[in-house]
Amino acid sequence: MQLSTTFRxxxxxxxxxxxxxxxxxxxxxxxxxxxxxxxxxxxxxxxxYHTAEFVITLANGILIQAKETTEDMYSSIDLxxxxxxxxxRKWKDKIRDHKPxxxxxxxxxxxxxxxxTLDPQPDARASEAAAEQKRVPTAPPAPAFSxxxxxxxxxxxxxxxxxxxxxxxxxxxxxxxxDIDTKGISVVYRRKDGNYGLIETGARGPSSSLPIVSSKxxxxxxxxxxxxxxxxxxVIPELNGGSKSEVLGEMSRHLAxxxxxxxxxxxxxxxxxxxxxxSTAIGDGIAIPHGKLDSVTQLVGTLGRSVSGLEFDSIDGxxxxxxxxxxxxxxxxxxxxxALARLSRLFRDAVFRQRLIEAADGPGxxxxxxxxxxxx
Numbered sequence: 001m002q003l004s005t006t007f008r009x010x011x012x013x014x015x016x017x018x019x020x021x022x023x024x025x026x027x028x029x030x031x032x033x034x035x036x037x038x039x040x041x042x043x044x045x046x047x048x049y050h051t052a053e054f055v056i057t058l059a060n061g062i063l064i065q066a067k068e069t070t071e072d073m074y075s076s077i078d079l080x081x082x083x084x085x086x087x088x089r090k091w092k093d094k095i096r097d098h099k100p101x102x103x104x105x106x107x108x109x110x111x112x113x114x115x116x117t118l119d120p121q122p123d124a125r126a127s128e129a130a131a132e133q134k135r136v137p138t139a140p141p142a143p144a145f146s147x148x149x150x151x152x153x154x155x156x157x158x159x160x161x162x163x164x165x166x167x168x169x170x171x172x173x174x175x176x177x178x179d180i181d182t183k184g185i186s187v188v189y190r191r192k193d194g195n196y197g198l199i200e201t202g203a204r205g206p207s208s209s210l211p212i213v214s215s216k217x218x219x220x221x222x223x224x225x226x227x228x229x230x231x232x233x234x235v236i237p238e239l240n241g242g243s244k245s246e247v248l249g250e251m252s253r254h255l256a257x258x259x260x261x262x263x264x265x266x267x268x269x270x271x272x273x274x275x276x277x278x279s280t281a282i283g284d285g286i287a288i289p290h291g292k293l294d295s296v297t298q299l300v301g302t303l304g305r306s307v308s309g310l311e312f313d314s315i316d317g318x319x320x321x322x323x324x325x326x327x328x329x330x331x332x333x334x335x336x337x338x339a340l341a342r343l344s345r346l347f348r349d350a351v352f353r354q355r356l357i358e359a360a361d362g363p364g365x366x367x368x369x370x371x372x373x374x375x376x
Contacts, residue, residue: 008043052076114146281314290326
């Protein structure tokens with residue numbers, strides 16, 4: 001399981017992270033063949049409210065969420081993990097049968113409004129009576145409200161039964177979705193009598209509000225290829241460093257020597273700062289450190305190999321053999337995410353990983369990549 005963590009109002013703790021990883025490992029038995037991604041948020045409020053919140057993303061797009069607050073962080077982790085496990089056991093058959101219906105999806109905004117700014121105040125009637133007695137014309141009050149909390153959600157395409165499942169797995173009271181059968185925006189919600197309600201708005205999402213009719217075949221989407229951002233001279237067949245810090249420095253220097261506009265020390269600091277958030281070693285001997293620089297104008301990567309393996313704080317505790325470093329322009333938004341997705345997909349293939357490790361030299365490693373790229 002790939003786990004990323006966020007610590008709020010508390011120091012980052014490796015012990016807390018490891019405990020959460022161990023607790024979440026119990027869920028993997030339900031999805032042995034599917035890769036899982038999880039994000040954990042640990043926070044402390046008023047010095048004694050310890051909150052643990054988990055969001056797990058399954059391979060089919062389903063999200064599972066749980067949040068618990070106690071006076072002990074480890075207890076909060078245990079309770080949140082138990083809630084997720086209970087939900088998974090309850091819905092496991094439907095989860096396994098669920099097939100993503102693909103996007104287009106779009107985002108909506110939810111706001112929590114303060115009741116104090118919207119409800120009538122206790123002295124409102126007295127003020128109105130006094131104004132009536134004086135018969136002084138007053139302008140109507142301008143609409144005003146206070147936003148307590150604001151969140152953005154993705155509206156995805158699914159069937160009603162899948163929407164009910166997703167709402168429960170998120171532990172929400174409602175869910176907005178695009179109904180596959182009616183093509184309209186709908187809302188499922190939890191009723192006080194224990195049943196579920198369904199509101200069919202009849203409205204269409206932004207992606208379908210302006211249909212485009214064409215007699216031509218749609219253009220084929222060209223997938224990003226690794227050779228788009230990796231050159232043969234940026235492959236290091238044998239890394240000399242034995243630790244994460246040494247390897248990040250070594251790969252930064254190699255890229256700086258072969259790529260204009262890269263300062264090796266600046267890049268190393270950027271990469272190490274990213275590692276402080278969470279290790280980029282995703283398990284199975286793979287690490288994908290990444291960062292952004294103002295001085296580069298296009299996405300560029302460097303691939304390094306350690307046949308014997310090195311310590312990279314991998315989520316599975318095993319040595320890392322292949323390190324793919326990505327550097328993107330500071331102004332870029334989504335290109336590095338596409339590259340990360342492409343690499344993650346490639347490295348899930350055990351045969352592909354083994355071929356890279358067994359390649360005779362740098363050109364051989366690059367040839368393995370070009371052959372794999374040609375399949376897509």
